Amino acid sequence: MHKKLHSNKMRLALCLLLFLVSVSHAELPELGDPTKKELSPFEEYLMGKQFYQTLRSNIPFVEDLVVNDYLTTLGQKLVSQTGESNKQFHFFILKIPSINAFAGPDAYIGIHTGLILSAQNESELAGVLAHEISHVTQRHLARAMTESSTSPGVGFAAILAGILVSAQNPAAGAAIIYGSAAGMMQSQINFTRQNEYEADRIAISVLRNANISPDGMTNFFETLLAKSESSNELAQIEYLRTHPLSSTRIAESKHRIQENDHSLPKDSLNFQLTKARIMVVTAPSVTDLIARFKSIDKEQMSISDQYAMAIALMAHDNHQQAVVLLKKLIQRNDHPWFKLALAKAYEHNHQDQLALDTLDTLNQTLPNYLPVVIEYALLLNSQGNYDRSLLLLKRILQYQKHPVIYETLAQTYYSKGQIGAALEATSYQYEQEGHLKLAAQQIDNALKQPDLDTAAYQRLESRKGTLLEQLKREKIN
Template sequence: MSTPIKSADIKLPLLGDTSSGSISQQKEYELGRAWLKAYRSRINEHHDPLLTDYLEQLIYRLAFRSQLQDHRLELIVVDNPTLNAFAVPGGVIGVHTGLFLFAKSEAQLSSVLAHEIAHLSQRHFARRLESRKKNQVANMAGLLASLVLAATIGSDAGMAGLTATQAMGRNESLRYSRQNEREADRLGLKTMLAAGIDPEAMSTMFEAMLKLTRYTGSQVPEFLRSHPLTENRVTDAKNKLSQLPKKEYSDSFEFHLIRARAIIAINNNPSLSIDHFKNELILSKNSQAALYGASLAYISLGKYSEAKDAIDQLLKALPDQLHYKMAEIELYRHQKKYDLAIEKTNQLLRYQPNSYPLRMSLAETYLKSNHFLKSETLLDSLAATHSENPEVWFLLAEIRGLAGNIPGVHMARAQYFILTGVFDQARDQLSYAKKLLIHDYKKILVIDQQLKNLNILEERIKAL
């Protein structure tokens, strides 16, 4: 569990000369990445390679059809059942697992993501600061700190901080915020059209959100507190959609498979998930996705016979579906049929050699089968291609320990702590590694440079 904190505890960078009234894109990028490190140290991140990979591909599909110029995006998936998504200056996009509970199609999910990308493309953060010649730093620091609070100790406390911060502004800033939301709606709609995604999902998503607020009363979801939704916005969306030619759009089957994975994570109880998917098998149109979810829950419960029956049925219907094949590999791994799991994964990697989910799956199989050096080699390659992913470095530290590479453990841990904003621990880990490598001159030089880079990083964050 994360430790509750106060807004003042979050060390956010300064924005430089506030009198200039403008912030460069690079400053936004540096601010966002610094904030992400603080945020990661305070929340529970959800690490599911398949879900992460799906969201990243969808976000980039939308981003490249949007007006966003800087495509240096970073996704963080938060293990939180609430309806929420957010965009932070500098290209950070956050998604709560709970968003999958609320969105019923990829198009509805895309309507939220496209809206967030529009906030980034229009640089609403910088524009809001330019409209405030005073209290710029305090206001933005408070807004970002409130987002951390909301995810750390619950939405009420976080939103109380957000409300207090917004109260510092005048009515003009609130009207400007509404203008930002309308602009994000309009551009999000254009992005969906350009990406070939059903734009009507934005209207249906808005209507569902409004309906939700009527039922929940004062317990408004976090997303709707930070993105106030009005009847006018729903009407605007409908009017824009009425001017578009009608077109048929296909639903994304993969979305429903990923949604099943999110439901399992949210339930955090395989038995509860099985009951859920059994009910969906009766009531839902997406029976295959429900059967897929049930197969994963059966694996978690150790009901391998039931899992095999479900997976065999799925593969009979769609023998080339990657998610089904990976479920079969997961079953083999749980049954300790490691050779079979490795063989099946390597077969898939021949066609998708750069697949992040497949490579992570193979690394896990190597770990379980005590092939520590092979797992370490694979994770080394993943660290090179996914250097900003804390989970890769966390697993690499574990593998290196089992492989007997103790200096490597400390170096991997250092990278993990840097990404999660725990700089003191990172410095300690690099110092431990340096002592163990005292006779390796080349590696000592590398560590010395990393320590210098860490000092520079801290100074840059303070000076932003």
């Protein structure tokens, strides 16, 4: 049975690769003059958009707002030290148990849950992120695609195939990315050793300037290299197949780390709490996870373990027990994530007023913290307090744009019976997600609504024209 399953996965890998290669020219936008040696920023943007949307359609993402906000905040902290702050980076987490990370076209940086769970502290995760960010700033992927004799579209398809297959079979997926499948040159779809050394060197500087210890990067690489010597663990360490690693490379990175770097911060409570949340969302059995936590002496449980147990209890609908545990945890440490979890536990335990009071206090302290704003707005909506919800959502839109804000805004407008405004909000959601055609369709629907005033009608007409022009440009290119 096991051999048959493995054989089916391998057939899937090969079929998917051949399919993606065959459609790389048919479905992807035409990438300009094939004689050019460099992808233009707009061509890379188109590739990045297709890359991300394909992953979205085929691989489960971690949809946890708290976790995603943490990763994006850490990533942007590192990006701010690269001199590329004006470039938009996209950080996301895939529910794949293997240990890997990748930098796709146009600064789309993905992390596997397996890598986060394998990292011991924040500096190790930050080291991987800084390394991937450096691949982006040095345009290693774009150069690898354009410098090979094969078309960029084929290399792009191979990268996608490798990531998609790795969700089911890490070894097969890594082989597609790293190997020369379908006659493609390794240099086209992989970072050369020279690029890896360059990314390490730049990452160390980025980490230092971000006030994070570069030791984490080299320590994590050393751990992976040591694990690779075990045949039982090698299949899960996909990172080593897609990022060639050697003791020489690690030694050179260590040589670049300065004495003062060792005293820089290595960890944060937010990282450990992030691991706790990911542990719960990826657990094969939440029941077994709770049982394991209950078997641990309460005096021996770390703060992050207690938090993980509370989140697991909520996932198991044991909200009363979660309330008790979180209240004790807050007495020990009043971290805002504990209070946010407590508010959710209160709500699901039908203690709505306590939930509202907790969220209101949190919102006053952290008025632009997305997870709090969304949770508060949704609870206000359930209470019929739509105007207060709209106030919160419109305020946070002044500081950040995120699909979930527009999605919640649309729900609020629908509840108020303002269909035109709801459709307009949904159009912004689709635009943020890269679905320009769907966004334009929502505007068409909004323009037919009788509740629009003249200003809204003119605004929507203008946006529709802008979207159609963008769609036309993407089709031409």
